[in-house]
Amino acid sequence: MLDTASFVDVKSVEKTYFTPSGVVHALGPISFSFDRGQTVGIVGPSGCGKSTMLKVLAGLEDRTRGEITVQSRNVNGPLDDVGVVFQKDLLLDWRTVLENVLLPAELRGRVDEKIRTRARNLLEELGVSGFENNQPWELSGGMRQRVSIARALLLKPSMLFLDEPFSALDALTRDKMNVIVQRLQMHEEVTTFFITHSIAEAVFLSDRVIVMSDRPGRIIDDIEVGIPKPRTLSVREEPEFIDITRRIRIHFEKAGVL
Amino acid sequence: MTELRIDNPSAAETEDLAEHQRMVRRAKWLKIYHGSLLPLLSGIAGLLLWELAVWGFALPQYLLPAPMQVFETMIDRWPVLMSHLWYTVVASSVGFVIALVLGIVVGAAIATSRSIDRVLYPWLVIAHAIPKVVVAPLLLVWIGFGLKSGIIFVVVFTFFPIVVSTVTGLKSAEPDLLQLVKSMRANRWQTMWKIRIPTALPHVFSGIKIAATGAPVGAVIGEFVASNRGLGYALIQAVGSLDTPYAFASVIIISVFGVTIWYLAELVEKLSIPWHASQR
Structure with a gap:
């Protein structure tokens, strides 16, 4: 029964902030749905409410109007099995790399040898093995972000939320991270919802790209990316890829944000 | 090498x-x-x-004693000076510990409840703005002569830096980090223990270090006014009888005590937060 319905269903969701200085309509109304295992990328101009959408979808912030269902369950409050990665890695300086990755298990009182092995395997898959007992500050920015991805995936969440996870990294590291995340996403079969400023990154990683307008954020396009996975970085030079990035760029040009 | x-x-x-x-x-x-x-x-x-x-x-001795004279005085009157030091140490440490507990409790209350914050804030600002030295003679009136006055004066002197640093510390966890642990379904208690308190510690320690050096100062000022023991009293007594070498000896001992407390606080800090950028 669950398999016939969409994995995530968002219906006319809106978010409005009421502050002493007035009403800020940040998002929507927005409606879309997507299936299990898909990677959905969101691109849009700064301040268009992308992050708000992610937080509302993950149940971290309340919505003002509308309905969200995940696996046919109504979302009210934080979802139970999600992993979140923000632009900042948000590693805790007072814990070693391994202890940082184990945090979600620890918060649920579920640290055992099995979960430790899982943490080590994730770190290895992300190319950070051998640093388990280091302190976070001894790692480079790219490595820190990989640790925070391992932390997000530790408990095998059914959904992964990434909020501009690679914005703070240099171009080369960013390319590398794209390849790693694609591999991991396929391996872990985790439904992924991610926000980015980079059109190329969105197209490279996603099965679907949702293009948002300026604030209040609305969906102005919803594009299937049919390029088979796994993709190599050189796919970005293919005509099929370029067609899609051009289509997105035209939206932004029309909206006057580029 | x-x-x-x-x-x-x-x-x-x-x-x-x-x-x-x-x-x-x-x-x-x-x-x-x-x-x-x-x-x-x-x-x-x-x-x-x-x-x-x-x-x-x-130069006459009462104007400026030579270092050797001060040293001799210190040796001659070592037992008396030590008994004064002991009194000052007791007043400082008891007052400091009370201020520490009180400051952290009040700071935590302010940091966790906006209403408590708003209610207490004006009082704290006013109390902090009053020059603390003027409280000393009042304490003499209210509490009288002796150790109790001294302790209370140390509390008054060291309470504020601890409250302020605790409030700042407990409020300094990044909002995104708090949302992250919310997504991991951390409860309030876990958020407090695993995120807020570790984040607060470096701030609290800077408050503690300021308070720790303030404690002997508070004790000495208290002894100026409301005591017949302690290094502050010894100093007043020495100056009153133009026994300047003795005054210098008292000042040196007060200073050594202050420096010792500072390094003690630094040591505790180093052991408690070895992970912080200031300690690496």
């Missing part, structure tokens, strides 16, 4: 090696020179100059 060595060196390399060893020796010497030798020499020179000036200008 590892020795510089090249296996089977050529002539040019041997020359390089000798040169490198010279440079390393020079760096070691400079480290000692700047690190301990120069400050030490400066200290000795200063004392010497002071001693010579007192004898050279034939």
Whole structure:
């Protein structure tokens, strides 16, 4: 029964902030749905409410109007099995790399040898093995972000939320991270919802790209990316890829944000 | 230090090696020179100059005693000075511990409840704005002569930096980090223990260090006004009878006590938050 319905269903969701200085309509109304295992990328101009959408979808912030269902369950409050990665890695300086990755298990009182092995395997898959007992500050920015991805995936969440996870990294590291995340996403079969400023990154990683307008954020396009996975970085030079990035760029040009 | 060595060196390399060893020796010497030798020499020179000036200008002892005179006085009256020191140490430490507990509790209440914050804030601002020294004579009126007054004055003196640093510390966790642990379904208690308190510690310690150095100052001012024991009292007594060497001896002991407390606080800080950027 669950398999016939969409994995995530968002219906006319809106978010409005009421502050002493007035009403800020940040998002929507927005409606879309997507299936299990898909990677959905969101691109849009700064301040268009992308992050708000992610937080509302993950149940971290309340919505003002509308309905969200995940696996046919109504979302009210934080979802139970999600992993979140923000632009900042948000590693805790007072814990070693391994202890940082184990945090979600620890918060649920579920640290055992099995979960430790899982943490080590994730770190290895992300190319950070051998640093388990280091302190976070001894790692480079790219490595820190990989640790925070391992932390997000530790408990095998059914959904992964990434909020501009690679914005703070240099171009080369960013390319590398794209390849790693694609591999991991396929391996872990985790439904992924991610926000980015980079059109190329969105197209490279996603099965679907949702293009948002300026604030209040609305969906102005919803594009299937049919390029088979796994993709190599050189796919970005293919005509099929370029067609899609051009289509997105035209939206932004029309909206006057580029 | 590892020795510089090249296996089977050529002539040019041997020359390089000798040169490198010279440079390393020079760096070691400079480290000692700047690190301990120069400050030490400066200290000795200063004392010497002071001693010579007192004898050279034939200054009377009550105006400016020579370092040797101060030293002699300190030795002669060591037991009395130590008993005064003990009194000051007790007043400082008991007052400091009370302020620490009180400050952290009030700080935590302010940080966790906006209403408590708003209610207490104006009072704290006003209380903090009052020059604390003027409270000392009032304490004499309210509480009377003795140790209790001294302790309370230390509390008044050290409470504010601890409250302020606790509030700042507990509020300084990043909003995104709090949302992250919310997504991991952390409850309030876990968020407090695993995120907020560790984040707060570096801030709290800067408050503690300010308070720790303030504690002996508070105790001494308290003893100026409302005590017949302690180093503050000894100082007043010495100045009153123009026994300047004794006054200097008291001041030196107060200072040594202050420096000791500072290093103690630093040590505890180092052991508690070795992970913080300031300690790496």
